Amino acid sequence: MPTSPHGTPDRGLKPFILAIHREALDTAAAKGLTGTLAQVAALQDTASLASARAGRPVTEEEVMRLLLRERRARNIHEAAGTAPVTPIRKPAAAPSRFHLGRWRSVAMGMARSASAGPAGKARL
Template sequence: MPTPPHGTPDRGLKPFILAIHREALDTAAAKGLTGTLAQVAALQDTASLATARAGRPVTEEEVMRLLLRERRARRIREAANAVPAAPIRKPVAAPSRFRLGRWRSVAMSVARSAAAGPVGKVRL
């Protein structure tokens, strides 16, 4: 059965590819490969072994798409199971000079009106 154009491998092949890729990463690390070189070697080994099992050519692109899709799905599951954290609140910034001046003027007017008593000016 040929692969669809978007590169999804056969259903029965998916668990096999995931398991083989983990083993290929361990093998690359045992050989002393690190970083991108180890990832490329593991990807090539996985595609080669999956080709033998599938009975058709499995490209490295198919393997990479499957791995990325699985990684995204794992992140989504982990995020869904995570306990929602308390909202992060920004620290309150010091008021600007404009706001300070405005607060002082409001406070002064309140103080004046309180000092004037009930006979103060009537505002409309």
């Protein structure tokens, strides 16, 4: 079974790889492996078993690309059913005293201009 130019396995291998990877994760957990070590072991097992089925070497990179593509597709489908969440923008660093002073002066200027009448004079 030839591979595509993008480095992902044929469509016939896709469901097989996804199923084998789930099983490999369960096997790694049963062996007591956790975290990144479990993920790497599952990835290696999946690539090895997929190579036997495909009759050619299937690299770990091909398996990882397929898994990431599936994860992105699943996230897109899940996000389509919910309202979009806008990220909260935070300043990169705390504002300096100079900027705080400017913000206060701008705010005070806005307060003064709001209390000014049509002629521009402050009402008392």
